[in-house]
Amino acid sequence: MNQTKGSQSLVFEEAPVIISAASVAGSKEAEGPLAKLFDMTNQDDLFGAQTWEEAESNMQKEACVLALGKAHVDPKEVRCLFGGDLLRQGVATSMGVEALQIPMFGLYGACSTSGEALALAAMSTAAGYGKYMLAVTSSHFGSAEKEFRFPLGYASQRPLSAHWTVTGSGAFLVAPNGTHMREGQPEAGGANEGWRHIRIAGVTVGKIVDYGLKDSQNMGACMAPAAMDTIVQNFRDMDRTEADYDRIITGDLGYVGQSILFDLVRGKGYDIRKRHMDCGMVIFDQETQDTHAGGSGCGCAAVTLASFILPKIEKGDWRRVLFVPTGALMSTVSFNEGASVPGIAHGIVLEHF
Amino acid sequence: MNQTKGSQSLVFEEAPVIISAASVAGSKEAEGPLAKLFDMTNQDDLFGAQTWEEAESNMQKEACVLALGKAHVDPKEVRCLFGGDLLRQGVATSMGVEALQIPMFGLYGACSTSGEALALAAMSTAAGYGKYMLAVTSSHFGSAEKEFRFPLGYASQRPLSAHWTVTGSGAFLVAPNGTHMREGQPEAGGANEGWRHIRIAGVTVGKIVDYGLKDSQNMGACMAPAAMDTIVQNFRDMDRTEADYDRIITGDLGYVGQSILFDLVRGKGYDIRKRHMDCGMVIFDQETQDTHAGGSGCGCAAVTLASFILPKIEKGDWRRVLFVPTGALMSTVSFNEGASVPGIAHGIVLEHF
Numbered sequence: 001m002n003q004t005k006g007s008q009s010l011v012f013e014e015a016p017v018i019i020s021a022a023s024v025a026g027s028k029e030a031e032g033p034l035a036k037l038f039d040m041t042n043q044d045d046l047f048g049a050q051t052w053e054e055a056e057s058n059m060q061k062e063a064c065v066l067a068l069g070k071a072h073v074d075p076k077e078v079r080c081l082f083g084g085d086l087l088r089q090g091v092a093t094s095m096g097v098e099a100l101q102i103p104m105f106g107l108y109g110a111c112s113t114s115g116e117a118l119a120l121a122a123m124s125t126a127a128g129y130g131k132y133m134l135a136v137t138s139s140h141f142g143s144a145e146k147e148f149r150f151p152l153g154y155a156s157q158r159p160l161s162a163h164w165t166v167t168g169s170g171a172f173l174v175a176p177n178g179t180h181m182r183e184g185q186p187e188a189g190g191a192n193e194g195w196r197h198i199r200i201a202g203v204t205v206g207k208i209v210d211y212g213l214k215d216s217q218n219m220g221a222c223m224a225p226a227a228m229d230t231i232v233q234n235f236r237d238m239d240r241t242e243a244d245y246d247r248i249i250t251g252d253l254g255y256v257g258q259s260i261l262f263d264l265v266r267g268k269g270y271d272i273r274k275r276h277m278d279c280g281m282v283i284f285d286q287e288t289q290d291t292h293a294g295g296s297g298c299g300c301a302a303v304t305l306a307s308f309i310l311p312k313i314e315k316g317d318w319r320r321v322l323f324v325p326t327g328a329l330m331s332t333v334s335f336n337e338g339a340s341v342p343g344i345a346h347g348i349v350l351e352h353f
Numbered sequence: 354m355n356q357t358k359g360s361q362s363l364v365f366e367e368a369p370v371i372i373s374a375a376s377v378a379g380s381k382e383a384e385g386p387l388a389k390l391f392d393m394t395n396q397d398d399l400f401g402a403q404t405w406e407e408a409e410s411n412m413q414k415e416a417c418v419l420a421l422g423k424a425h426v427d428p429k430e431v432r433c434l435f436g437g438d439l440l441r442q443g444v445a446t447s448m449g450v451e452a453l454q455i456p457m458f459g460l461y462g463a464c465s466t467s468g469e470a471l472a473l474a475a476m477s478t479a480a481g482y483g484k485y486m487l488a489v490t491s492s493h494f495g496s497a498e499k500e501f502r503f504p505l506g507y508a509s510q511r512p513l514s515a516h517w518t519v520t521g522s523g524a525f526l527v528a529p530n531g532t533h534m535r536e537g538q539p540e541a542g543g544a545n546e547g548w549r550h551i552r553i554a555g556v557t558v559g560k561i562v563d564y565g566l567k568d569s570q571n572m573g574a575c576m577a578p579a580a581m582d583t584i585v586q587n588f589r590d591m592d593r594t595e596a597d598y599d600r601i602i603t604g605d606l607g608y609v610g611q612s613i614l615f616d617l618v619r620g621k622g623y624d625i626r627k628r629h630m631d632c633g634m635v636i637f638d639q640e641t642q643d644t645h646a647g648g649s650g651c652g653c654a655a656v657t658l659a660s661f662i663l664p665k666i667e668k669g670d671w672r673r674v675l676f677v678p679t680g681a682l683m684s685t686v687s688f689n690e691g692a693s694v695p696g697i698a699h700g701i702v703l704e705h706f
Contacts, residue, residue: 004432004483008456051690079357080558087684088441088500090461091692094561094682098695103361103558105469106461106682106697108443116458120473127480130357146686147441205433205456208447329447329459331440333499337404339444342451344459 002126006237008204008230014177015199015351016125016133020073021306022066024059026141026167029295029303032284037307038168039066045142045167052142053092056085056169059299060096060138063171063306067134071173071194075100078173079130082120084113085138085298086165087147088331092138096169102134110327111223111252112206113137114170114302115346118323121174122200122348131175138169139297148216148332161218161256163296166283170302174200195314197352204234204347208329212340216330219341220257220293223326226343227253228264230324234347235270242272246318249309250345251301251325252280254294279304279325301325309350316352323348355479359590361557361583367530368552368704369478369486373426374659375419377412379494379520382648382656385637390660391521392419398495398520405495406445409438409522412652413449413491416524416659420487424526424547428453431526432483435470437461438491438651439518440500441684445491449522455487463680464576464605465559466490467523467655468699471676474527475553475701484528491522492650501569501685514571514609516649519636523655527553548667550705557587557700561682565693569683572694573610573646576679579696580606581617583677587700588623595625599671602662603698604654604678605633607647632657632678654678662703669705676701 003011023038030041040062047058060083068075081100084107085092093106109116117135125133142152144165150156177199209226216222227250235241242248253261258278265272279301280294305323312318326345335341356364376391383394393415400411413436421428434453437460438445446459462469470488478486495505497518503509530552562579569575580603588594595601606614611631618625632654633647658676665671679698688694 002481004481007429010482053686053690054692076360084461086442088686089439089463089682089684091682091684091687094695094697095687095692098561098563101560103560104697105473105558108437108459108461110442120458123480123482124476127476127482128355128357129363129476129480205458207454207456208451210451329442329444331442331444333406333441334444334448337406339407339448342447344447344457 008233009202009237011202012126014126015201016122016174017177017179018195018198018310019173019175019179020067020071020194021172021310022063023303023306024063024169025303029166029168029283032289034283034308052140056092056138056140056143057096059169060093060136061099063169064097064100064134064136067171067173073132073173075102078102078132078134080105080124081134082107082117083136084108086144109344110329111296111298112325112327112344112346113298115325115348118172118348119203119205119346122203125174125176133174134171136171137298137302139165139299141165141167144297158292159217160292163219163252163254163293164291165297166295166300168299168303170306198310198313199351199353200348201351202349204230204237206230206345208342208344210340210342214340216335216341218256219296219328220254221260222328222341223343224253224257224260224264226345227261227324227326230345230347231265232268234322242270242275245275245320245322247277248272248275248322249277252296253278253326254280256293313350313352319352321350323350361586362555362590364555365479367479368554369475369527369529370532371525371548371551371663372528372532373420373424373526373547374663375416375524376656376659377416377522378656382519382521382636385642387636387661405493409445409491409493409496410449412522413446413489414452416522417450417453417487417489420524420526426485426526428455431455431485431487433458433477434487435460435473436489437466439497462697463682464649464651465678465680465697465699466651468678468701471525471701472556472558472699475556478527478529486527487524489524490651490655492518492652494518494520497650511645512570513645516572516605516607516633516646517644518650519648519653521652521656523659551663551666552704552706553701554704555702557583557590559583559697559699561695561697563693563695567693569688569694571609572649572681573607574613575681575694576696577606577610577613577617579698580614580677580679583698583700584618585621587675595623595628598628598673598675600630601625601628601675602630605649606631606679607633609646666703666705672705674703676703
């Protein structure tokens with residue numbers, strides 16, 4: 001039996017496995033530290049489309065097709081797709097995954113959506129609801145600036161606490177424990193081959209955490225309390241400490257949010273400084289790429305997970321990772337009406353086996 | 354074991370039960386045919402708030418609190434909340450359910466979201482992931498007009514094919530088979546008491562269906578193909594016909610969408626005319642309320658289910674119902690960029706037991 005743990009966590013008896021993943025990223029990401037790890041990049045960030053929104057949809061579709069292709073799985077074999085993005089009414093996902101014709105659940109968890117999608121894909125797989133589940137999220141710098149800030153043509157200045165939305169999409173193919181790559185597949189281990197050693201051992205479902213901050217240009221500060229809440233809850237629910245994880249990896253807190261997270265977690269009696277990594281701080285080079293607080297967006301954690309984190313778990317460099325994408329829950333309307341920006345974070349326990 | 358059926362459906366061996374639900378609705382709904390069935394209505398549609406968005410959040414919170422209160426369940430006992438609305442970045446839900454502090458999954462499925470939320474709540478319950486799950490959705494005429502059309506102050510004219518967004522929120526408390534009302538509760542059966550005879554026997558997860566229509570003022574036509582697809586898929590997956598259901602109930606196809614649905618379904622060899630009901634056609638009186646094609650919105654199907662449909666199933670008037678909320682997947686940006694408006698519909702099999 002799968003087990004509920006504490007008040008917010010689940011541990012799977014037969015832990016589902018991630019058998020493949022794919023990352024599609026934009027031109028700025030292709031100049032960053034992870035450049036060589038992405039499966040696909042594009043130099044004009046339009047991915048063959050006429051608009052940023054359609055470009056983002058194309059990225060999602062490509063990421064899904066690549067993840068499926070690596071595992072030699074046909075879209076018809078996928079039972080459910082869990083997907084989301086940052087745009088209003090999730091149109092990047094609706095238009096992106098439409099061609100795959102997979103039964104789908106549309107999600108919105110801001111930048112935490114990759115965690116939300118992986119949690120639901122793992123929960124559905126562990127419950128026996130189908131052989132293959134696909135989780136996919138995306139963000140695009142152009143569409144996100146238009147959605148949340150100003151059109152790119154305005155060339156608005158941004159505060160140093162602001163993030164740079166990652167142009168990217170990550171897709172993950174989840175399957176039941178015991179599912180291996182098909183016959184004739186090359187031995188796994190590389191970024192462009194299927195995986196055999198990564199399992200989703202459990203999840204910690206996040207709550208909305210609101211410290212009352214209202215500065216949507218400082219999302220790191222808005223999201224740090226939610227990251228702390230989910231990390232500490234994971235420790236308590238699973239009777240663990242930071243020592244039980246090789247890495248504790250947040251989605252896009254950035255430089256500002258990371259320092260707040262360290263302080264908040266220390267206030268609860270834990271010290272995660274030596275084991276913490278933030279995808280938003282890894283994906284860009286802050287000194288040369290002028291990305292201020294770091295990368296952000298649904299795509300930030302997703303492409304970093306697909307291209308950098310999962311291969312390390314597959315190889316056994318990291319044996320257990322707590323992956324915690326974080327989201328800032330707001331819209332331009334809620335911001336203009338003076339509402340605060342609460343956060344949410346979902347924790348995914350990834351293990352080498 | 355729970356069973357996958359056909360290509361898109363699940364049947365639960367131990368079917369979860371809906372032990373309570375609540376409906377909160379606005380002033381126009383309180384003048385309609387279902388007026389006396391709602392748990393709470395409000396005469397100025399602001400629900401104590403200063404903005405339409407906050408009003409919608411307050412409706413969601415009240416619906417959740419009422420559903421929990423009827424079943425004498427504390428929010429702390431609820432393992433997961435599945436919720437969504439129509440607004441950009443789902444802020445009505447984020448701000449609405451924040452105070453409950455329940456681990457949450459934010460969803461977006463346009464007006465199909467009540468089906469999506471009930472499907473995931475039932476799937477999680479049937480998998481043993483917790484005792485109580487809460488599903489909640491909402492829509493608000495004022496916030497939806499601002500989001501998708503024009504601010505109310507413009508007094509824009511609307512085509513006859515347009516829907517009237519329902520101001521309302523419905524919340525549903527899902528629990529494992531065998532969960533009964535607590536000791537000391539009155540015998541169930543009325544709208545203001547808990548239920549003991551409603552189970553979610555199975556679900557059919559919808560795919561995105563796109564016939565290429567681009568008129569967002571005629572959502573009934575955009576959504577009818579998705580409703581057909583899910584209804585016919587449910588028949589095939591579960592080896593059933595329309596004769597196996599007392600009612601087949603769509604969310605908000607309205608008068609235009611219904612006639613298209615009948616034609617499309619007939620083209621597949623089924624005739625659902627005698628058993629079909631549409632929440633958008635039931636919630637308003639077309640002749641006296643000037644609501645054109647009918648009601649719509651995440652709240653339309655949700656409040657009709659909570660106030661009208663579930664009590665009939667509880668009493669045994671209807672023994673088996675296929676509840677199929679339908680969503681039109683678009684945003685003002687995708688519309689302005691010339692994208693089509695695909696639809697999605699999720700099927701929930703509700704049974705009296």
